Amino acid sequence: MSEPLLLEARGVGKSFPGVRALQDMHIELRRGEVLALVGENGAGKSTLMKLLSGIYTPDEGEFFLDGRPLQVSGPKHALEQGISIIHQEFNLMPDLTVAQNIFIGREPRSAGFFLGERTLNARAKELIDRLHLPLDPRQVVGSLTVARQQMVEIAKALSYEAKVLIMDEPTAALNDAEVQVLHDLIRRFRKPDTGVIYISHRMDELKAISDRITVIRDGRYVDTLDTATTSMPEVIARMVGREITSDAEPEGVRPDRETVLSVRGLSTKALLKDVSFELQEGEILGFAGLMGAGRTEVARALVGADPVESGTITLRGELIRITNPAEAAKHRIGYLSEDRKHLGLLLDQDVNANVVLSSIRDLFQSFGFVRSKAMRAKTNELVTSLRIKTPSIDQTVKNLSGGNQQKVVIAKWLVKDCDVLIFDEPTRGIDVGAKEEIYRLLNELAAQGKSIIMISSELPEVLRMSHRIVVMSEGRITGRLSAEEATQESVMHFATLRPDSSDGAAEDSATKAGAR
Amino acid sequence: MTSPSVTEQERPEAAPAAVRRTLRERLQQFLAFASLIVIFAFFSIVSPNFFNYGNVTNILFSTVVIGLLALGTTFVIITGGIDLSIGTGMALCAVISGVLIVDAGLPLPLGVLGAILFGGLIGLINGLNVSVLGLPPFIATLAMMLVAQGLALVLSDSTPIYFDQTPGYIDLSTGSLIPGANFPNAVLILAVVAVLAGVLLNKTVLGRYTYSIGSNEEATALSGIDVRRWKIIIYTLAGLFTGLAGVMISARLGSAQPATGMGYELQAIAAVVIGGTSLAGGKGSIVGTVIGALIISVLNNGLQIMSIPQEWQNVILGCVILLAVYADMARKRASP
Amino acid sequence: MTSPSVTEQERPEAAPAAVRRTLRERLQQFLAFASLIVIFAFFSIVSPNFFNYGNVTNILFSTVVIGLLALGTTFVIITGGIDLSIGTGMALCAVISGVLIVDAGLPLPLGVLGAILFGGLIGLINGLNVSVLGLPPFIATLAMMLVAQGLALVLSDSTPIYFDQTPGYIDLSTGSLIPGANFPNAVLILAVVAVLAGVLLNKTVLGRYTYSIGSNEEATALSGIDVRRWKIIIYTLAGLFTGLAGVMISARLGSAQPATGMGYELQAIAAVVIGGTSLAGGKGSIVGTVIGALIISVLNNGLQIMSIPQEWQNVILGCVILLAVYADMARKRASP
């Protein structure tokens, strides 16, 4: 290539106490390309990006931008150099509005000091419309769902009009529809003199969006492949160092199961309208739907995290009232939130404390005194079985990689033995290898007779795991599909169905779909 | 699927137009007065001496000092910090003003300016300790509280400094610009400063970053904003308010009292929190703080006017504060 | 509350093997004494009368009341809350103890128990206000501070209640179980209670949940833990400490002084924060609190022993606290 690379890293190394995150890493971003960066959880992807965006300083190695050496002194400097990044963990101000978040630090001003709020909102509106994002500039970000917060991040990153756009798992919180939107955005962003580094664990989308794929493992560079001429299994093999069979079917689907949990006419002020479904012993019930469909709300309402307006919950034949998650836990119902950072983890506590949190009282105490040996043993057991990458179980969770944090949340619910487990986006940000591991565990749990509700925005995942699938749209259930009825198309049909028509309509259309 | 059908999926919350929101906000702000109005009405009914021009000005007058301190510390609290040094810092600034005007014989305006700037200096030091040394605000300002208390005594030789040679100084507080209507200037000053603070917090970059830092300091820093610098500025600003409070209290008392001040910080912070500002940071308003300060002084005044036995006054004060804040929160929860 | 943790050195260190960790923790805890030891050594050198049995017991003795209050409030602060009612609450409990033992003539043990339980009641009410009504801890306990202050005066008729008819009561504090060695029981009690608190915080479910709630209340609740209930328990616990402090101070003074207490809360909270507990919640230790309390009383005693002019004592106190905390933080950052 005659003209210099857009961005290049050579021999980069970075260590944290007890962890060698990166060593002799190199990466080459060409002009006008989308370079995918893949690797297992804890491989070092985010760390590399944090070095590029000036959050960390490298122990060794150097960066080049347009062939010129680049020392990033801090986030501000990186932005000035034209490097814009979407971090894996949100960096939003929950108390500020969408517009205020997007343009923080770049507010339109008069006299350099006074805010032009109108202009601000106008600009934000203009940007949001241009990006076709379903956001209201004046909405307070803290009241948005994870998916929408992700969109704010995207809008913010794009608004910098950067040369290099770095996206660290931007689609982890999105479902296929929104992924499409994002891909369109990226295609429009890509110009002859710009480039994108794209980190994702969702193999399917790499094909769609990337030109080349750089694979890293355990902080080391492995290989870079042309997307066009490579198959995903190859990439995965390079990534995890072994073959992964990912086209498995739901296991142990049987119709003749007894009903454990039956929900009737569940409604909330915010969104839900007359949600009814059964959960059977030892089954995995998939919840599909577009963002905002209300799956999370169903879960939250079920465990008493949000107030319910009407509706009944019957557990093993007896009517129960659940007004807070603690009561849910008493009934052996557990909920894994989709928002690990805010609702899942004790970020500044260690792995051990997080893993045992929900089960101390049942499993690890005698007369109120904690049995720390037993705890540590159990935690270590899960750290190995989930292959959580951490120097020790005494590592502060904040210092784990995103995917490993997610594994910690899952571990927490695997320790506590619940009869009914609600997993909301359980594999968010988890690498393919580990996903298989988690699928296996879920199937095991089901086989043990535990009943699982699995909310996921990754349709393939839902299809692959669910014995039955409930599809939601705008707070109502628009379709119920059995494993064999369920296809990408049938699910999408109900997910996009406007439930203005009566529930009956939804029902019989469900049967129609079944007939199809 | 293509983008349009995604926008179809917009959820109800996303819908409300700006118009409806601002309307609700106005209503909210008005309702926030509710507790205050109820309390006020109650006293007006039970005591003949409560609701009259004289007494209402008294109430406003007695709000000035706490009000000024509360206004300044509102900014600090919204950033998620706290400032314990405002009470004794105020006393120190009062002494400084005495030293400058009475002892050094500087002209009034200069002396006043000097005292206010000295307040800024106190705030600056707090700011440096918090954002450069990274000390917890509680510790940094607690230390400053002690230091200021000591220095006030040292500089004043533990004796009050009297301003009776400079009547103009006293007029700053008790004088009345509005001829005839004996309406103390102090109240006017509080009003003006409150408006300024409101503008600063709602209409300027400073205010925006104040909220932003309190809402998520790390993210604010990652957005390329010099958080440290802004925190220093915000603490310094609070210090300026402290300085002004020092001037106003010494003007009211016609003397700089080196031993006063301790305990004012708690009252000021209470006013801020009663006004709905969260000590966790990110949320708060100037209007709220003003209301909070008024609630406190109306209660104090009303209970004294009703000549409730003093030992009972605190008991009632406590309960009413609980009720007021609870009512306010319940209301906020109710209104979607 | 600390500056953005985007720069590495501010990130808490990773701890390798469990063994090495506990080892380092011990070292850490030992080093935490550093500032205290330095201060102590300094005074021992500059003043011949500082380091001797008599004076050291004086220091310990003067730590008891603040120490007890600080221990209780450590739990509350680790949950991310705060308790302003401990000072006047203590005075109220002292009065209760007087009412029960002197006025009602209950036998000593019952009276003492009653006073401690009454403290628990105060805490219980705080807990209910915080977790059931969902009031900000600052407001809930501020209100309680006022109410307690008033009630102490009301119940005691604003006059001290003397225990001179029950010398056994006074021995609780000044008496000496260890025969010969004139070593006040109060110090023994503080020691025992501190150990209990340590066990409670580190070895029990209650302690675990205290930390969890402090570091992420929502996540803790979603993990199926009845956060409300535990918060009530924790505030009640703090109340029990307040009750005990009330007993100990009235025992020392041989009388229940209804007018004291105000201001103790600030000192106690200061001790906790100086001890490295974060007001943001989630972090803290009993050892730290004990050290914090000792630092304060050593400084007070030492400066008085050196008979530094009082107005300067606060100035120095402030600066030393700054230094001590800064040194401690720097050390923590440095230690890998």
Added chain:
Amino acid sequence: GGGSSTDAAGGGGGGEQPYIAIVSKGFQHQFWQAVKQGAEQEAAKQNVRITFEGPATEADIEAQVTMLTNALGRQPDVLGFAALDSRAAAPLLQQAKSQNIPVVAFDSGVDSDIPVTTAATDNKAAAAEAAKHMAEALGGTGKVAMVVHDQTSRSGIDRRDGFVEWMKANAPGIEVLQPQYGGGDQAKSADITKAILAANPDVKGIYGSNEGSAIGVVRGVQESGRTGLTVIGFDSGQAQIDAIRGGTMLGAITQNPVGMGEQLVDASVKAMRGESLPKVIDTGFFWYDKSNIDSADIKAVLYQ
């Protein structure tokens, strides 16, 4: 009596009963409670209604000014006032005058010609008396320490300076140490006392400038196990009386707070009737020790 105005509902001077608003320097401390008690007794006798209030500490000058403002807001027939800082209150006294509300000052002088009379004692002279007894007890030589309740309030300053100045003038053999301030808090004063004793093992006598300080000194001495020290206190209160009876305290100066309260109300009533009053009513102070503590006239001025 907690309820300082049983029939105070609604306040206001409109009632048939004459109303005297009393704004004191303090409220919670025993001394002020005794003044209040005296005032209430006299009020009952003269069939007038009073309210009695004061700030939490003698540093809360603004609080006192506000109380004074509110007291005037209740339109009393007479105002009883003990100024923390009389010059700070000057404008309000002017206002009282313009509203034709006679002002009766008490406890310490209000340097202004507005008060019709002042029922007060001379703190400095009282402190000097304490010094005199201390010097005698020590035979004119030795180190003397002082624990003072406040370093800025009038009473604190006078009771400190009166003591120190008398010693300077009349007892060259006595070395008075740097005064330490305990804010009138017993526990704090006790700790200070112990620190003083540790720092100066050769201290012969200690002087506590008000009830809280004095009792604190006694406790401090007891706790430190020292004997043979000459402790002289101020004001009364049961603990001090016991200490004197028990011998841990040589004696103390007491003012006559109850009498002061009575004089205050009596003078106020006279002022209301327009009767002429002396410019100053000296409520006096007394030295009491083992020898005279049970005498009738001392008993009369002590409060429990």
